[in-house]
Amino acid sequence: MQEADTATRLDDTATVPNPTQDHLCFVSGGQDFCLPVDCVYELRAWTRPTPLPLARPSLIGVINLRGTVLPVIDLARELGLPEVSTPATRPVIMVIGVGSRRSGFLLDSVRDIQPVPLSRIEPPPGTDPSFLAGIALVDGTVLRILDPGRLMPTPALDIP
Amino acid sequence: MTVRILAVDDSRTIRDLLAHALLGAGYQVTLAEDGQDALDRLTEAAPDAIISDINMPRMDGFGLIQAIRQNESYRATPILVLTTESAPELKARARAAGATGWIVKPFEADKLVRALQMIAG
Amino acid sequence: MHKPDPLDEIRLGFFAECEDLLERLLDALADPCLMDPTHDAIHQAFRAVHTIKGGAASLGFDVLMAEAHGFENRLDQIRTGLAMPDARELSALLAAADKLSAEVTAAAENQPARKDSAPVTPALLTNSAPGVWTVRFKPSAALYATGNEPLHILNALTACDGATVHCDLTALPGLEVIDPEAGYLVWTVRLPADLPEATLREAFDFVDDLCDLSIARRGPGATPARNTAAVAPGATTMRVELPRVDRLMNLVGELVISQSILASTLADAGHDRRSPPVLAFEAQALLVRELQDAVMAIRTQPIKPLFLRMARVLREAAAKLGKSARLVCEGDTTEVDRAIIEQLAEPLTHMIRNAVDHGLEPPARRRANGKSETGDIQLVAANRAGRFIIELADDGAGIDRPRVREIATARGLVAPDQILSDMETDALLFQPGFSTARELTAHSGRGVGMDVVRSTLGRIGGRISIASTPGAGTRFTLSLPLTLAILDGLLVSVAGQILVIPLASALETGLVGDAGLRHDLSGRTLARMQDRHVPFVDAGQILRLGAPARVDRPDGIAVLIADEEDRRIALVVDDILEQTQVVIKDLISHCGPVPGIAAATILGDGRVALILDPGALVGIACGPGRMADPTPARPRKTG
Numbered sequence: 001m002q003e004a005d006t007a008t009r010l011d012d013t014a015t016v017p018n019p020t021q022d023h024l025c026f027v028s029g030g031q032d033f034c035l036p037v038d039c040v041y042e043l044r045a046w047t048r049p050t051p052l053p054l055a056r057p058s059l060i061g062v063i064n065l066r067g068t069v070l071p072v073i074d075l076a077r078e079l080g081l082p083e084v085s086t087p088a089t090r091p092v093i094m095v096i097g098v099g100s101r102r103s104g105f106l107l108d109s110v111r112d113i114q115p116v117p118l119s120r121i122e123p124p125p126g127t128d129p130s131f132l133a134g135i136a137l138v139d140g141t142v143l144r145i146l147d148p149g150r151l152m153p154t155p156a157l158d159i160p
Numbered sequence: 161m162t163v164r165i166l167a168v169d170d171s172r173t174i175r176d177l178l179a180h181a182l183l184g185a186g187y188q189v190t191l192a193e194d195g196q197d198a199l200d201r202l203t204e205a206a207p208d209a210i211i212s213d214i215n216m217p218r219m220d221g222f223g224l225i226q227a228i229r230q231n232e233s234y235r236a237t238p239i240l241v242l243t244t245e246s247a248p249e250l251k252a253r254a255r256a257a258g259a260t261g262w263i264v265k266p267f268e269a270d271k272l273v274r275a276l277q278m279i280a281g
Numbered sequence: 282m283h284k285p286d287p288l289d290e291i292r293l294g295f296f297a298e299c300e301d302l303l304e305r306l307l308d309a310l311a312d313p314c315l316m317d318p319t320h321d322a323i324h325q326a327f328r329a330v331h332t333i334k335g336g337a338a339s340l341g342f343d344v345l346m347a348e349a350h351g352f353e354n355r356l357d358q359i360r361t362g363l364a365m366p367d368a369r370e371l372s373a374l375l376a377a378a379d380k381l382s383a384e385v386t387a388a389a390e391n392q393p394a395r396k397d398s399a400p401v402t403p404a405l406l407t408n409s410a411p412g413v414w415t416v417r418f419k420p421s422a423a424l425y426a427t428g429n430e431p432l433h434i435l436n437a438l439t440a441c442d443g444a445t446v447h448c449d450l451t452a453l454p455g456l457e458v459i460d461p462e463a464g465y466l467v468w469t470v471r472l473p474a475d476l477p478e479a480t481l482r483e484a485f486d487f488v489d490d491l492c493d494l495s496i497a498r499r500g501p502g503a504t505p506a507r508n509t510a511a512v513a514p515g516a517t518t519m520r521v522e523l524p525r526v527d528r529l530m531n532l533v534g535e536l537v538i539s540q541s542i543l544a545s546t547l548a549d550a551g552h553d554r555r556s557p558p559v560l561a562f563e564a565q566a567l568l569v570r571e572l573q574d575a576v577m578a579i580r581t582q583p584i585k586p587l588f589l590r591m592a593r594v595l596r597e598a599a600a601k602l603g604k605s606a607r608l609v610c611e612g613d614t615t616e617v618d619r620a621i622i623e624q625l626a627e628p629l630t631h632m633i634r635n636a637v638d639h640g641l642e643p644p645a646r647r648r649a650n651g652k653s654e655t656g657d658i659q660l661v662a663a664n665r666a667g668r669f670i671i672e673l674a675d676d677g678a679g680i681d682r683p684r685v686r687e688i689a690t691a692r693g694l695v696a697p698d699q700i701l702s703d704m705e706t707d708a709l710l711f712q713p714g715f716s717t718a719r720e721l722t723a724h725s726g727r728g729v730g731m732d733v734v735r736s737t738l739g740r741i742g743g744r745i746s747i748a749s750t751p752g753a754g755t756r757f758t759l760s761l762p763l764t765l766a767i768l769d770g771l772l773v774s775v776a777g778q779i780l781v782i783p784l785a786s787a788l789e790t791g792l793v794g795d796a797g798l799r800h801d802l803s804g805r806t807l808a809r810m811q812d813r814h815v816p817f818v819d820a821g822q823i824l825r826l827g828a829p830a831r832v833d834r835p836d837g838i839a840v841l842i843a844d845e846e847d848r849r850i851a852l853v854v855d856d857i858l859e860q861t862q863v864v865i866k867d868l869i870s871h872c873g874p875v876p877g878i879a880a881a882t883i884l885g886d887g888r889v890a891l892i893l894d895p896g897a898l899v900g901i902a903c904g905p906g907r908m909a910d911p912t913p914a915r916p917r918k919t920g
Contacts, residue, residue, distance in 0.1 A: 049889070050778070050881070050888060050889040050890065050891060051778070051826070052875050052878065052891070053826055054824060054825060054875055054876045054877060054878070055872060055873070055875045059872060061889075062868065062871075062872065062881060062889050063889060064887055064888065067535065067538075067866075067883065068866070069866040069867065069868050069871060069881040069883075069889055070871065071871050071872040101870075102871070153872055153873055236425065236428050237428055238428035238430070239428055255490075258426070258427060258428075259427065259428075260427045260428035260429050260487060261429070261486065261487030262487070268336070268340065274437070277433060277436075277437055278433050278437050278486070278487065279428065279429060279430060279433055279487065280430075280433065281430070281432070281433045281436065
């Protein structure tokens with residue numbers, strides 16, 4: 001697999017033979033997903049959030065991220081995935097950002113970072129849920145790429 | 161005939177702004193970075209008017225004006241001083257030292273040019 | 282690499298200055314003695330426009346400069362007594378001020394102003410005579426000695442049309458005795474009187490003490506020009522960039538948090554309350570408190586500039602819609618955090634346009650109904666119950682409830698046979714997508730509805746209610762927090778979690794056992810606190826914190842809280858921990874509104890604690906009051 005050169009992956013689609021974009025691969029609800037690395041701000045070990053009980057069920061609570069109040073969303077619940085029998089042993093909170101907004105997502109575990117060739121990324125098939133940005137076939141595996149914009153909680157009214 | 165200006169200020173930014181404004185208005189500009197440097201360049205610059213800051217190392221604005229006024233060729237050359245306040249005391253001091261007029265910093269290019277027109281045409 | 286334009290910073294400073302100047306202009310125009318040149322108002326107005334013109338000219342904003350120039354001329358004629366303004370003059374001046382303001386905005390946004398409005402460059406007032414300026418200028422020797430040259434000055438002065446120059450040579454001695462550097466010559470310059478005096482004086486900026494100078498205007502009804510010394514109005518103030526103030530505010534907030542960490546550490550270490558570390562800490566706490574008050578004072582501003590802006594919105598709306606309206610303001614010196622003022626601008630603008638558009642009847646109909654043709658729109662600001670309250674009321678036709686009902690039914694918001702009270706009908710206006718008249722929406726603001734107003738307010742912890750009397754008018758009441766930054770709070774524990782109750786809303790606390798519990802007919806538990814019976818509500822239950830109800834436990838603590846309409850409940854908590862200041866951390870913009878929760882804070886141990894919204898809690902417990910809950914009411918099915 002080609003090493004992704006960070007300097008070239010951004011603009012030189014004309015000159016670099018096979019541009020790639022790094023994706024963070026992780027597990028949520030027992031299933032594999034990934035996100036473009038440039039929207040991931042940090043990964044934190046699990047800390048118990050302050051619960052927001054009257055909010056929607058996937059919003060577990062809020063934590064203190066260096067002085068900012070950060071919502072923590074149970075990604076598996078948000079994506080509507082079926083419940084897993086064995087809960088994660090060491091869950092991780094992944095902080096992603098879109099524009100100036102930040103949000104935390106509870107994951108089962110993080111796998112690794114993979115460069116994904118841009119040419120291999122296809123739009124998601126119509127039957128798949130709307131939170132996918134695309135899918136890619138890499139080394140015989142289907143990678144499901146999430147759309148960070150659709151995951152962020154909308155500031156608009158949001159009542160179950 | 162192009163009017164020639166000698167502009168003196170120890171701040172590179174101010175010199176740049178002055179040059180920008182004066183060249184834009186069709187003047188010919190020589191720059192100097194303090195009073196002494198201005199005197200050194202006097203012959204080369206042959207200015208029709210001088211713009212000078214007051215606080216400068218080596219020789220300040222007042223020193224420069226004094227030196228210019230003692231020079232027979234440049235005794236009546238109009239001199240504008242750049243001041244950061246429009247305090248009456250400062251104006252009085254500039255006047256007493258022999259300055260022709262003053263411009264308050266930060267200056268507006270148009271005001272600068274108008275002031276130059278009133279003293280140098 | 283492209284070098285930044287050094288003029289950019291100057292431009293930014295100019296537009297900031299224009300804001301100030303426009304405010305001073307509007308202030309002056311509102312002065313009842315405006316047209317009297319012996320009062321300062323007209324001069325203040327003139328100076329403001331003159332300064333805007335000068336800056337615009339220097340920075341190349343030609344359209345703005347032309348607008349300001351015309352306006353300045355008009356003001357100059359009034360202030361020099363050359364023209365007597367008539368009754369229409371004030372509205373013409375106000376219109377010119379509005380136009381100038383629009384041009385400033387256009388220049389700031391780098392766009393040409395709307396082409397549909399004709400430029401308000403006023404013609405000379407009809408009763409002004411041509412008149413003539415006479416300038417007499419005699420340079421002294423000192424003028425020449427300082428390098429000044431009368432030729433350049435005269436050239437600058439006579440650059441306009443209609444100028445004549447005459448030189449008096451009578452004092453000139455013979456060549457044999459002449460001192461070429463002495464002043465013998467006297468020039469007399471005549472100029473058209475429509476030039477502002479300031480322009481004339483500008484030519485003599487550098488030499489006015491080096492010559493004999495007199496400037497006089499001759500013409501019917503003219504007064505000789507006074508020596509207008511430029512007196513800078515007003516107090517000593519300083520312009521500070523907002524990000525700096527915000528940074529200061531954040532740092533003070535962090536200091537408060539760091540203080541509570543220190544407090545916990547001291548408490549855990551078991552120091553005696555009179556030991557040196559604790560005393561030192563308390564002394565510091567007082568200082569921090571003062572520092573915080575001082576910084577808050579920087580951020581708070583009077584609401585007046587916003588009200589002035591609303592007056593302009595009103596004028597524009599009335600003019601556009603052919604209605605007659607005036608804005609009556611009260612409490613414009615009320616102060617509130619600038620961040621809140623900024624958030625209010627858009628909702629208030631929309632509501633005022635609405636009031637003119639839908640609230641006020643056309644002048645003919647008002648006359649027919651025995652009302653004055655000019656509608657009154659009242660804008661009142663006040664501090665009440667620890668909140669900042671704004672009331673917007675019109676004396677128009679009130680809400681057309683049958684029509685609201687009709688539209689709501691057509692849009693599927695209510696069932697056709699559903700029975701609604703007046704209050705519930707009025708509340709329909711806050712439903713998403715509700716607009717009473719699509720034809721007029723284009724003016725009321727891009728189809729923006731009251732639901733957006735309510736959600737904008739909700740995002741900063743504000744609430745809005747509506748009250749209306751058919752034929753008499755409609756009143757909106759907005760309730761907002763005083764600040765978005767810091768809060769005096771009561772820390773309580775509920776089901777193992779720490780919550781914060783704003784102190785301003787906590788009227789009293791007491792043991793459950795002492796509260797004289799009773800049950801009412803529907804089985805609700807009531808408590809007697811402060812001589813009233815109030816519903817008894819378990820905090821853990823209402824917030825669904827997962828604990829069983831402890832309403833009957835005598836050792837629980839009841840906190841009496843009230844909303845802005847003074848509806849009360851007794852909120853039961855496990856324990857009261859302490860009374861302290863907390864830094865308000867925004868929650869809503871990250872998570873969306875959460876019922877009953879206003880915001881969050883960070884405690885001394887780093888945990889996040891939720892700040893309760895007492896008004897919303899009262900609403901959840903007692904049902905929606907006139908203050909509509911930020912959560913939209915789901916239409917209730919009948920039967």
